[in-house]
Amino acid sequence: MATADTVTHIGSAAEDDDLILALTMQMDELQFEQESYKGKERAGQQPDWNFALEYYQNVVNDLVTFYNDRKMASSIADAVYQDAQAIEAIVAAENTATRDREQVLRMENATATATPPVDNDDTASIFTDYERYTTLPPHIFEPLSDDDDGQSEAGPSSRPQAKALDCFAEQITCGVCNDYVPAGISVRCPCGHIYCRECLRRVAHNAIKDESMYPLKCCKQEVPVETLMKVLAAAECQEYMDAGVEYATADRVYCTNKGCLKFIPPDRVEHGTRAACTACGTRVCTRCKNEEHLSSPCRTTDEEVQAVLNLATENGWRRCHRCQQMIELHHGCNHMTCPCGAEFCYECGAQWKNCGCDTWQENRLLEAAARRVDRDADEPLVPAVRAQRIERAQYEIRQNHDCTHPGRFQRRTEYRRRGYRCDLCAARHWKYILACRHCDLLACESCRRFRVR
Template sequence: MHKQSKCAMCHDYHENRAMISLPCNDYYCINCMKERFMRATKDEGLFPVRCCQKPIPIEVISKHLTLDEMTAIGLSSIEFSTEDRIYCSNPHCHRFQLPARLELGVNRVVCDSCGMSTCTTCKQAYHRGQDCPDDPGTRQVQELAQELGWKTCPSCRRVVILRSGCNHMTCVCKAEFCYECGTRWKNCNCEWGTEHRMLERAEEVVDRDNPFGLPQAERQRRIQQVRADLDDNHDCEHPGRFQRIFNGGRRGFQCEMCDTRHWKYILRCRRCHIDVCEDCRRNRI
C-alpha cells in the first residue's frame, strides 16, 4: 500500500505519488495546487503563491496546467509586478495593458481585446492633441479621502483606509508605507502608531473575544493589557504556531485579512492578537 499524506488545503488524504511536496513539508493535491495558482490570477493579495511565507515556483504544477492557464498566470505575473499600471479605459473591458504595448511619444495604448485607445498619462480615453480632461469621479474620491484623512499607496495610488492599529501599512500591491506621512516604511521618523488608533485596536480585540460583554473594570484592565501587547509587538512577524480558537457561536469567526467568515475555527497570533483563516495564514502572511 502506498504511503498517503493529508493535503494542506482540502485536508483529504492522497497517495504521496499523486501529491506535490514543498520544502516546508506541506503536501498539496494536484487540484488544490492548481486552484491556488488560478485564484492568484484574480486576487493580487494571493500573488505570488506562497506556503509558510515562501513562494511556490510554478514548475511544481506547470505540467498539470493547460496552455490557457499558463498564459493567465504569466499575464497576472506581469500585471501584479507592474507599478504604474494602465487598464483599458473602456468600462466594459478594463483589461490590463502590457507595458510592451505602450506607444512611446504619443502617450497611447490600444487594447488588443476591444480596440479602445487609452491615454497613458491620465488613463482615460485617448484624446489626441488635447490636454488630459479632469475626471470628476477621481476628484471626488480624492476630496473625500483628504476630508476623512485617508491615504494613498505611494506605489499603486490606491486609497487605503486605516481603521485602527499601527502606521505600518502593507497594500495589496505589496508596497509597505507609513500611514502617517506616506513614505516607504522605515524611511521616516514618525511614531509607529497613534494613541487613538492603538486604543481602538485594543478595544476591538477585547470586545471581539468577549461578545457577551465584561464588567467595566475588567474590560478596561484587559484593554490596557492588549494595548501593552500591541506596543511590544507592533511589527509582529507572527513567529511560531498560531493558536486555534474554536466555538465561535452563532457569529462564527471573521478573518481580519480577507473578511471571510468561518464557522469551525480561526487562527490567532499569540503576540499581536490578529485573527486569520488558514488560507490567509499560508498565502498572505
C-alpha cells in the same frame, strides 16, 4: 512555456463548500433565534412566526442535503476517473509482461498460449463519461515508463503495477482542508507541505486576484509555475503569469473602456505615450490614463477621479506613492504596506521612516484593542472587565505591531457559538483557528500558509 490540456468546466466543489457553509450559518442563526423566544408564548399555543421559522429551517436543511449530495456525486465521479487511469496503467504493464513471457517461451521452443491483450475501450469510455461530470485537470498521474530497451525479465513485472497501485492507494492529508486524498492527485510545495489539487488551485486563483498574495508562496517559499501547472489549465497558467507582469509594473495603464478595464502590458505601449488594449482594442493615453486624444492636450483633471480624491480627503484616506492605489486604514499603526509592496506613513503619506509622525494614533490604537477584546469574548463582558482587557490589549499591540509571526502558530479548538473569524480573509471557521504566539493574529489554515509573509 509548457501547456496543459483543458477540460470543460461544469461545476466547482469550492462553490458547493461555500454554499454549504453559508447555509449552515443560516441554520445556526435560525436555531439561535428560535431558542431566544422559547418559553415566551402561552402554554399550549404556538405562534404563527414559529411555524414559519420551522418551515424555513426545513427549506435550508433540504438545501444543505442537496449540496452535500451533489458534492458526493462529484467525488464519486473523481474516483471513477482516477480508477480508470490506475487500471489503464496496470493493464499496460500486464500486456508488456505477457509479451515478454511469449518471447521467452518462443526462444525455448516452447508452445505457449498467449493471453490476448485487454481491450482498453472500457477505460476510454470511462474517460469520455467522466468529462461530462467533473472539472478535474486531465493530467492526474505522472506517465509510467517501461525499461529503456522495451524488454523486461521473464515473468510478471510487478514494479509498474505496484507503483500505480501505491500511487492510488496511499492516502495523504491536505494541509488546507485536512481531507484525505490519494497521493497520486496531491501536490507537494517546495517547503514540503502537501495539498490536494482543488485547494492549491483555489489559492492560485486568489493570488491572481489579490496582489498581496502574488507570487504564491507557501511558508514564505515561492511555489514555482511548474508546480501550479499541475493544477491549472493552460489558460489559467497564462492568466497567472499575466498577473505577474501587471503586479511588477509600477506605472500601470488600464483600458478606459468601462466594459473591459483590462490591464495593458508595457509591450503594448507605443512611443511611450499611447497604448492599445489587447482585449478590446481601445487606445489609451499613457500620460493622463484617459482615452487617446491625439492632438488635443491631456486633461489635467478627470471629474470622476477628482470626485474620488475629494472623498479621500474628507475621509482621511491615503494614496500609495508607487501604484496610486487608494488605501483606507481601519485599525492599526501608521506603518502601511501596500499590496504592491510599497511602505509609507499613513499619517503624512511619506515613504516609511522618512517622517517624524507617531507610530500610533491613540484613537486607532483604542479601536484595535477593543476589536481584539470583543473578538476573543464569546459572550458580552462586564464593562469593568472589558475596560481592563482593552488596556492590556493596547500594551500588547504596541509591543508587537511589527510582528513577523515567527515559529509555529497555536491551534485554538475550544467551542465558540459563532466560531472563529480569520483576521486576514474575514472568513468564519468552526472547527479551529491558528493564533500567532506573539501578536495574537488569528489566521485560517490557508492564510497562515499562503498569505502570512
